[in-house]
Amino acid sequence: MLLEGIFDASVSVAESTLSEDIATLYPEERVAMVGAYKRRIREFTAGxxxxxxxxKQLGLPEMAIPIGPDRAPIWPRGITGSISHSSTRCAAAVARHSDGIKAVGLDVEEETPLDAFFAEEICTPRERDWLDQQPSGRRGRLLKAIFSAKECTYKCQYQLTRRMFGFETVHIELSLAEEAFAAYFHVDVPPFRLYDRLNGSIRFRDGHVVTGMIVR
Known part of the structure; x- marks a missing residue:
């Protein structure tokens, strides 16, 4: 499984290949797919x-998860979660607020390296300096890992802040030997403050980079 070991037992996970069975959607979900491209429908349905x-694995009934005006999932009361997909796989992580989980972040990316051109957009100067010190053959893969960690952090924090921001707002430090990363805020994003740290997990598995994070 892509998500094995990414979260502790308080978070329930599931994954699948992409599906075209739109019949599984609730009416309030299906309305968001009107006029959507086939690929988007597959991603949304699988998610x-x-x-x-x-x-269901948490003992919860099946319920609709509509899209809000910000395009983020509207989770049922008392639940938090995150959904991500690559071009072939989809995964979701869900937790209860009553188990002490305030927010969950999840990102799934193909492990294909990113061109160095994108480092200017994705990375802070400090992250670019770190990349420059890595073996040249690994930099594209590590850049993809930083990208995934930032996407995961953004999804997690957004559930608490409702703030959109760019890649420059957080700095990522990878600890690949420990299969972990840390995200540091460069500015205040209430309730998070300058230099606040969020911790996440990272795995390279089955041709994918997978990152996960929770806030308690």
Whole structure:
């Protein structure tokens, strides 16, 4: 499984290949797919299916997970979660607020290296300096890891802040030997403050980079 070991037992996970069975969607979900491209429908449908499977594993009933005006999932009361997909796989992570989880972040990316051109957009100067010190053959893969960690952090914090921001807002430090990363805020994003740290997990598995994070 892509998500094995990413979260502790308080978080329920599920994953699948992409699906075209739109019949599995609730009416309030299906309306968001009107006029959508086939690929988007597959991603959305698989994501909702994974989320409901994860909810079921927590002993929760199946419920709709509509899209809000900000395009983020609207989770049922008392639940937090995150959904991500690559071009072939989809995964979801779900947890209860009553188990002490305030927010969950998850990102799944193909492990294909990113061109160095994108480092200017994705990375802070400190991250670029770190990349420059790594073996040249690994830099594209590590850049993809930084990208995934930032996407994961953004998804996690957004559930608490409702703030959109760019890649420059957080700095990532990878600890690949420990399969972990740390994200540091460069500015205040209430309730997070300058230099606040969020911790996450990272795995390179089955041709993918997978990152996960929770806030208690």
């Amino acid at each position: 909702r299916s994974c989320a409901r499977q994860a909810m």
